Amino acid sequence: MNLSTATAAIDAAVDxxxxxxxxxxxxxxxxGGNLVAFxxxxxxxxxxxxxxxxxAYSALSLQMPTADLAEVARPGxxxxxxHTTNDGRIVVFGGGVPLRSDGELxxxxxxxxxxxxxxxxxxxxxxDAFDS
Amino acid sequence: MNLSTATAAIDAAVDxxxxxxxxxxxxxxxxGGNLVAFxxxxxxxxxxxxxxxxxAYSALSLQMPTADLAEVARPGxxxxxxHTTNDGRIVVFGGGVPLRSDGELxxxxxxxxxxxxxxxxxxxxxxDAFDS
Amino acid sequence: MNLSTATAAIDAAVDxxxxxxxxxxxxxxxxGGNLVAFxxxxxxxxxxxxxxxxxAYSALSLQMPTADLAEVARPGxxxxxxHTTNDGRIVVFGGGVPLRSDGELxxxxxxxxxxxxxxxxxxxxxxDAFDS
Amino acid sequence: MNLSTATAAIDAAVDxxxxxxxxxxxxxxxxGGNLVAFxxxxxxxxxxxxxxxxxAYSALSLQMPTADLAEVARPGxxxxxxHTTNDGRIVVFGGGVPLRSDGELxxxxxxxxxxxxxxxxxxxxxxDAFDS
Numbered sequence: 389m390n391l392s393t394a395t396a397a398i399d400a401a402v403d404x405x406x407x408x409x410x411x412x413x414x415x416x417x418x419x420g421g422n423l424v425a426f427x428x429x430x431x432x433x434x435x436x437x438x439x440x441x442x443x444a445y446s447a448l449s450l451q452m453p454t455a456d457l458a459e460v461a462r463p464g465x466x467x468x469x470x471h472t473t474n475d476g477r478i479v480v481f482g483g484g485v486p487l488r489s490d491g492e493l494x495x496x497x498x499x500x501x502x503x504x505x506x507x508x509x510x511x512x513x514x515x516d517a518f519d520s
Numbered sequence: 521m522n523l524s525t526a527t528a529a530i531d532a533a534v535d536x537x538x539x540x541x542x543x544x545x546x547x548x549x550x551x552g553g554n555l556v557a558f559x560x561x562x563x564x565x566x567x568x569x570x571x572x573x574x575x576a577y578s579a580l581s582l583q584m585p586t587a588d589l590a591e592v593a594r595p596g597x598x599x600x601x602x603h604t605t606n607d608g609r610i611v612v613f614g615g616g617v618p619l620r621s622d623g624e625l626x627x628x629x630x631x632x633x634x635x636x637x638x639x640x641x642x643x644x645x646x647x648d649a650f651d652s
Numbered sequence: 653m654n655l656s657t658a659t660a661a662i663d664a665a666v667d668x669x670x671x672x673x674x675x676x677x678x679x680x681x682x683x684g685g686n687l688v689a690f691x692x693x694x695x696x697x698x699x700x701x702x703x704x705x706x707x708a709y710s711a712l713s714l715q716m717p718t719a720d721l722a723e724v725a726r727p728g729x730x731x732x733x734x735h736t737t738n739d740g741r742i743v744v745f746g747g748g749v750p751l752r753s754d755g756e757l758x759x760x761x762x763x764x765x766x767x768x769x770x771x772x773x774x775x776x777x778x779x780d781a782f783d784s
Numbered sequence: 785m786n787l788s789t790a791t792a793a794i795d796a797a798v799d800x801x802x803x804x805x806x807x808x809x810x811x812x813x814x815x816g817g818n819l820v821a822f823x824x825x826x827x828x829x830x831x832x833x834x835x836x837x838x839x840a841y842s843a844l845s846l847q848m849p850t851a852d853l854a855e856v857a858r859p860g861x862x863x864x865x866x867h868t869t870n871d872g873r874i875v876v877f878g879g880g881v882p883l884r885s886d887g888e889l890x891x892x893x894x895x896x897x898x899x900x901x902x903x904x905x906x907x908x909x910x911x912d913a914f915d916s
Contacts, residue, residue, distance in 0.1 A: 390694045420816015421566055423701050426690040430654045437687050449567035463594045466636045469603040469612035474570045476608055522826045555833050558822040562786045569819050698817055699845035702870045726859045735865040740872050744865035768862045 389416070389487065389495035393518060394424040397487065397497055400517030404510045405429060405501070412501035412510055413440035416487070419494050421448050429501070436500035442477045443484030443507075444498030449474065451493055455482030455508055483507030487518050521548070521619065521627035525650060526556040529619065529629055532649030534559060536642045537633070544633035544642055545572035548619070551626050553580045561633070568632035574609045575616030575639075576630030581606065583625055587614030587640055615639030619650050653680070653751065653759035657782060658688040661751065661761055664781030668774045669693060669765070676765035676774055677704035680751070683758050685712045693765070700764035706741045707748030707771075708762030713738065715757055719746030719772055747771030751782050785812070785883065785891035789914060790820040793883065793893055796913030800906045801825060801897070808897035808906055809836035812883070815890050817844050825897070832896035838873045839880030839903075840894030845870065847889055851878030851904055879903030883914050 394416040405412040411429040413436035418424050423444075428437060446454045460467040461480035471480045482504045487495040497518070499511040526548035537544040543561040545568035550556050555576075560569060578586045592599040593612035603612045614636045619627040629650070631643040658680035669676040675693040677700035682688050687708075692701060710718045724731040725744035735744045746768045751759040761782070763775040790812040801808040807825040809832040814820050819840075824833060842850045856863040857876035867876045878900045883891040893914070895907040 391691060395691075418816065420698075420814065420818055422692075422698055422816055423690060424692050426687060427655060427659075428686075428688050434684070434686055446567070450565055467613055468590065469593060470571075472603045472608045473574060473611060474567055478567065523823060524826075527823075552830070554824075554830055555822060556824050558819060559787060559791075560818075560820050566816075566818055697846055699842070699870055699874065703866075706869060722864065725865060735868045740868045743869060745863055 389418040389424060391424060394495070397514040397518040398425055398427050401497065401499055401510045401514035402427060402429060404513035408502070408506060408509065410502035410506050410510075412499055412507070413437050414510070414514065415441040415444045415498045417441070417444040417448050417496050417498075419448070421445050424495065432501045439479060439500035440483070440498045442498065443479045443500060444496045445474075445484075446478045447484035447486045447498065448493070448496035450478070451486055453482065453486065454479050454484035455504070458482065483511050485511045485515050487515060521550040521556060523556060526627070529646040529650040530557055530559050533629065533631055533642045533646035534561060536645035537561060540634070540638060540641065542634035542638050542642075544631055544639070545569055546642070546646065547573040547576045547630045548646075549573075549576040549580050549628050549630070551580070553577050556627065564633045571611060571632035572615070572630045574630065575611045575632060576628045577606075577616075578610045578612075579616035579618045579630065580625070580628035582610070583618055585614065585618065586611050586616035587636070590614065615643050617643045617647050619647060653682040653688060655688060658759070661778040661782040662689055662691050665761065665763055665774045665778035666691060666693060668777035672766070672770060672773065674766035674770050674774075676763055676771070677701055678774070678778065679705040679708045679762045680778075681705070681708040681712050681760050681762070683712070685709050688759065696765045703743060703764035704747070704762045706762065707743045707764060708760045709738075709748075710742045710744075711748035711750045711762065712757070712760035714742070715750055717746065717750065718743050718748035719768075722746065747775050749775045749779050751779060785814040785820060787820060790891070793910040793914040794821055794823050797893065797895055797906045797910035798823060798825060800909035804898070804902060804905065806898035806902050806906075808895055808903070809833055810906070810910065811837040811840045811894045813837070813840040813844050813892050813894075815844070817841050820891065828897045835875060835896035836879070836894045838894065839875045839896060840892045841870075841880075842874045843880035843882045843894065844889070844892035846874070847882055849878065849882065850875050850880035851900070854878065879907050881907045881911050883911060
């Protein structure tokens, strides 16, 4: 992960967010979970500043899309309570996706601002740009 | 609890984690809930760095395996919400186990990195080594 | 402050940082002190991820360049101790500068990664781009 | 940085601490500033649990020995106040040293428990083992 590839992923995510007309925050972290780049579109939800970064951190640190956490984090399921670990930085709904290069985890992208489905759509646009 | 016994418990836990081929983080705390030793196996989830330590803290500070918290911490049950106390350090799923010597609480071990069942299995290997 | 003007300021700052060959982190916050955009150049100090953001926050929230805080924050001076307020987010050395539009405070830029003088130089390049 | 090399560095540091008969805490972080391994010798200062980890984080995130920060962080010097940035994790006295492999930063070691000179001596024993 470097600034150039992170920027390409964010560019693509922001393009998609503009296309669906939902203002978003988009963050990319490296393989240590540290922020590489962040962008908040005009009028995006202020809460999304943190949520986008935390989704990226969650996807990186748990090596899975945050969407996959939704079910296992519910009351009665095996990982209920995981959303309060790591200083509350674990987000258990969609919008955070790991970024891999040649199969190796190199970072993650986090998107917040719309519905969970919209966030996932925008994050995947970022992943596609990163993969190509 | 001293460094020698903590190390023996972590050695056994890591051996078990290698045997089941799941990279783990393993932490041991003393009777004050303070970290004695910690080891992160290569490729372990980064989120597990905190979770392993917090599981050990939870098991020590509540004097019970964290697996026993899963049910009582659910909505509608008596301790719902406990996972957000203590600055969010209480983990309410398995992998943290108290360490006792002659029946007296002397510390705890916390394991994170696999499924809850795998974490419990590895933590118990650590407890067995500590007991013997 | 919007994403477009924040991006222009960061572009200019990063250009200057490349020119002086020091990898930097650059952050821009809006008039609420909330992050608008952030960029970490390759090989920048990891500590600068936080420091750049906190310099921007400091300059915005105190309505002055952080360089101006260096003297007054010293022991024996009037604001000694201010660097530990606001959850430790106040930085008392140069690199954070308010951004004004028609004389009104609209945000701030924060730069970290080099010596204090280098940080200030790069931040001012960002301010110049914002002003023009 | 992997667990094996981190362990070798900690082994050497603990050996040196035993030789000079000062109980220490020793931590190693990877290139993302995340904990790889930690050991607290019996009777080490409890405060050192945090300080050792924070020294390692400081050396990694600022890419220099923490001993080098002592002078520049003093009141009146250029980086006064840096010790309260990064959530207070920056330690500005000796005992944290970067670990490099073929000239590239790959992690850091942090030692706490004795005088600053003792901490530095023990940290350097760890670095020597890492380098060899």
